[in-house]
Amino acid sequence: MKQRPRPSAALLGRRRECAALDELIQSVEGGLSASLLLHGEAGIGKSALLEYAAQRATGFRVARVAGIESEADLAFGGVHQLCGSFLDHLTELPAPQRDALETAFALRSGSAPDRFLVGLATLSLLADVAAERPLLCLVDDAQWLDRISAQTLAFVGRRLSAEGVLLLTALRDDAPEHPLRALPQLEVSGLADHDARALLTRSAPGRVDPRIRERVLAEARGNPLALLELPRTTAFIAGSAHATSVSVGNHLEEEFRRRVQALSPETQRLLLLAAAEQAGDVSLLRRAAEALHLHVEVAAAEAEASDLFTMRSMARFRHPLVRSAAYGSAPPSEQRQVHRALAEAIDPHIDPDRRAWHLANATAVAKERIAADLVDVSTRAMARGGLAAAAAFLDRAAELTPDPARRGARTLRAATLEAQAGEFSRAIELLDSARLHPLTERDEAQADLVRGQVLAASRSASAGLPLLLSAAKRLEALDPWSAKQTYRDALYAAMTAGSVPQEAGTAEHVAAAILSVRPQQDPTRDDLLLEGAARLVAGDAGGLHPLQQALAGYQGDELPPDEALGWLPLACRMAHDAWEFDTWSALSARLVELARVSGALAVLPSAFLLRLSNRVFAGDLATGEALLAQAAALADVAGGSVAANYGALVLAPWQGREERTAAIIQRINADSLLEDEGKVVTATQWAAAVLANGSGRHEEALTAGRAGAAHPAEMGLATWSMVEVAEAAARLGRPDEAGDAVRHLRSRALASGSDWARGTAAYVSALVTSGQDAEADYLEAMERLDRAGVGALAARAHLVYGEWLLDSGRIGEGRERLTHAHELLDRMGVAAFAERALTALGTSGVPVERRPSAASSPLTPQELHIAELAAAGMTNPEIGAELFLSAHTVEWHLRKVFTKLGIRSRREIGPQLSS
Structure with a gap:
């Protein structure tokens, strides 16, 4: 094992932390990757541990990022700082990733990239750099990273595996909801008493009064920076300090404030200037200092002598707390003055965003010109994909907007961007603030829409329904196109939620509102889709005709990506409910591919679920399993596991996986965000019924199927629960109990006319009839379902027909049919039903051989x-x-x-x- 440099004396008492870092460095040298978040209070030694890692990682390439408080609103600033020296590797990235990262870094123009695509591009870039030699990424003061950079680095940290990259981040404990909290964590706490005493002796080697020594130890509470600084303070030398409950960070900042205020006014002004412009650009500071008539060399010499600040190739403070103290100790008027000087020193053609930011901080009164500049900065941030940054600039622009109506509109726009960025709490705060200003009727509708979207995303689909419906109604006369899109989203949310409490709004409410809109003289496919879907939800099977017209349009036409991503999810869902299997197959495949290529990862979970369900019905369970793996990977990096859970729920019962199905049902039932949604009952009970029917537990299947079919208006799995009811009742010898389910399925099949619909109707009809009528229905079911491509149900039709033949005494024919059914089901991976076919063959006297499981x-x-x-x-x-x-x-x-x-x-x- 290679010898490493000896650890610095500054790391006294950090044996546990250093050992953890050494272990990670060694694993990355071996070709793996790792990430670790060091967290603790200010001054606790996180930065020293990062430096320790840099010393120990001999042979590594080292990239550094330091969060800067004043730049927390500059989109992708942190990621750009990390990757800036690696941009020559961009050409090695796949084109979509390269385009996304170049757009994020303002190296090219284009549509705003999805943040997860930027994350994947960053991961690929770092991996490519590490191919040459291991890469150590050090991120200090992560609490001050811009939000999108923090999210990107959290993505990278969660997906690191075998690239030779070590990502170490340092974060203060006062940022509990920070994105980087998703990474493995190591708490950095205070030094043990004997180590604290040793460090204090080093920092104050002269004779110190024992009473003062004990007060320093009590006040520092093991904080290394406090142990180094407190003995130098006037308060402790005078013996006036005492241990308090105030945080060490606050106490140290106050002490640094006193030390700053002890400097000459000119030096204080230089420190204030440097604190306001935290990039450390010495040439910029010199230009601004000249405008303020400061003698830079004299002031810089005094600051360096105070051991608080250096101004050489870069301007650096000894510690971020010194920066806070230098800025916070100045009155607001002086803060505005230095921001104005910095703004005037920045070339507006080279860095217009930073100039606008300084100008905004240089004014205490509302000014439309400055507010308009911030709106422009927001637009540029949004074009780069920095939604949270764009929202922050708009929020500040609103504060500086003199006109109340325009202020309200800008605040509302900021709320919209926060919602799109997933910052739901902040979005609600801004929506409440916007309501305090005069809003147009259009803006009121937009406020309802955004609030509804936030509630739907942060709580449940049903929670946002009433507001989505309200927004759609308001928009009808103001913006028909937006109203149509809002009705679309409301209907999709309602169908996703299933049956809900009446006061929450239901799919029937949304359908009624859609049907109350005056019909278009020349309806588009979107109009036809909404009309057909609404009529079906309302119980009118006549909605199938306009729905089929719309679906033909979606299948036959090439749609612009934005339009396709908006409308294809509902079109896929309705193709299923209209019994159009080929259309469902084609549209779901197109939606997944489009969402992936476009980087529309917000749409991808729904796309995966729609496609997975289609493949399971087709009997292609292997592709379903692959899609589930992708959905789970997406949930891991993007959060939100609902789609992955429902995907697993669709797949597992067909595979006959008892324990997995039970675990998924338990997980979905335990999700508090879904507790008011009827889909939970429908989906879980349908899954339980499929599993039970496959295993021959028909009484259990009948009970579960009835619960799953309790709300026929939900369609989807409520419809398929009726199939399970029919089969369970038939196998129990109680076909009359399936009467309602069979009649409902027959009526829908007649209205549709597709092979899938008529084959399903023939299937359930055969289950509840007898004699020649039953056999005719079985034969029709198998023929139509095979032709439609609905392989899983077709194979089941062969199975139940074989069982029926045995029960009818036609043993030879039954064995032949069951053997074929078993081959189909086994090849598909429909394990429980395949086992049921083997059991039936065994009872008929055919010796069966069970093959080993693919597991x-x-x-x-x-x-x-x-x-x-x-x-x-x-x-x-x-x-x-x-x-x-x-x-x-x-x-x-x-x-x-x-x-x-x-x-x-x-x-x-x-x-x-x-x-």
Whole structure:
């Protein structure tokens, strides 16, 4: 093992922390990656630990980021600071990632990139840099990073695996909701008493009165910076200090404030100037200082002699608390004066955003010219994908806007951007603030819309429904296009929620509102989609005709990406409810691909769920499993696991996985955000019914199926619960109990006329009839379902027909049909129903041989998924983009796949997986 430099004496008492850092450095030297968040109070030693890591990481390339409080609103400032010296590697990134990062860094113009696509691009860039030698990324004062940079680095930290990258971040404890809290954490606490005493002896080696020594120890509470600084303070030398409950950070900042105020006025002004312009640009500071008539060399010499500040190649404060003290000790009038000097010293053509920010801080009164400049800065930040930054600039612009109406409109726009950035609490605060100003009727509608979207996203689909509906109604006369989009989103939310308490608003309420709108003389496909969906929700099967017209339009036309991402989710959902299987298959595939290529990761969870459900009905459970893995990976990096949970709920019962299905049902039932949504009952009870029918527990299936079918207006899984009711009742010999379900399915099938609809109707009809009528229905069901491509239900039709043949005494025909059914179900992975076919064959006297489960594969689920994608011809970057991993991590997993399968090349993966 290579010898490392000896740790610095400044790390006295940090054996545990240093050992943890050494272990991480060693693992990254071995080719892995890691991330760690160091957190603790100000002055506790986080920065010293970062420096320790930099010393120990011999042979590493080191990249540094320091959060800057005044730049917390400059979008992607932190990420740009980290990656600025690596931009020559941008050409190595896949085109969508390269474009996203270049747009974020204002290196190119384009549509605002999705923040997760920027995160993936940053991960890929760092991995590419680390391919040359290990990379150590040090992020200090992370509490002052701009929000989008913090989110990006949190994404990177969660997805690091085998790139040779170590990401170490330092964060104060007063930022409990910070995005970087998602990373593995190490708390940095105060030094033990004997170490604190040793450090105090080093910092004050002269004879110190024992009473003062004990007061210093009590006040510092093991904080290294306090132990170094407090003995130098006038208060302690005078013996007037005493231990209090005030935080050490506050106490130290107050002491630094006293030391700053002890300097000459000119030196205080220089420190204030440097504190206001925290980038440390010496040439900029000199220009601004000249405008303030400061003698820079004299003031800088006094500041350096005070051990508070240096001004050499860069302007640096000894500690961020000194910066806070220098800025906070000045009166507001002087703060505004230095901001004005800095603004005048900045070239507006080179850095208009920073200039506008300083001008905003240089004024205490509302000024439209400055507010308008901030609006321009906000627009540029939004174009780069920095929604939170854009919102912050708009918020400040609103504060400086003289006109109350314009102030309200800008505050509302800031709230809209905060909502889009996922900052829901801040969005609500701004919405409340906007209401204090005069708003137009259009703005009132927009306020309802944003509040409804926030409630739907942060609480549940049902929580936001009333406000979405209110906004849509208000917008009808003001902005018909926006009203149409809002009705669309309200209907999708209502159908997603299922049955809800009446006071919360229901799908029927939304449908009634849509149908009350005066119809267009020349309706578009969007109009037809809304009309057809609303009529179906309202119980009018005649809605199928306009719905089918609309779906044909969506399938046949190329849509602009924004339009497609907005309308295809509802179109996919309604293709399912209209029994148009081919259309559902085509549109769901297009939606997933479009969302992925566009980087629209907000749409991707729904797209995955819609496509996964389609593939399960098709009997393609392997693709369903792959989509579930992608949905789970997306949930891991983006949060929000609802779509992944529902995807697992659709898949697991068909696979016959008892424990997994039960665990998913428990997880969904425990989600407090979903407790008022009827979809929870419908979906979980449908899953329980499928699982029970597959295992031959038909009484249990009948009970669950009835609960799942309790609200037919939900359509979707409520409809499919009726199929489970029909089968369970038939197998129990109580076909009359399936009467309502069968009649409902038949009526919908007649209205649709598709093979899927008529095949399903024939399937349930066969279950509850007898004799030649039953056989005719079985034959029709199998033919139509096979032709429609609904493989899972078609295979079940073969199974129940085979069981019916056995029950009818036609043993030979029954065995032949059951053997075919088992082959179909087993090939699909529909394990429980396949087992049911084997059981039936066994009772007929056919010896059966059960093959070993696919679960015996030596590959982990992630390795298997990567292997399947590689076998399909995808490159490592393409696989990484799909799974939100770096190409280097994909390559690492593939090496393990090769070892486990005993192969040497990608060409051998496919044959090995199929063997």
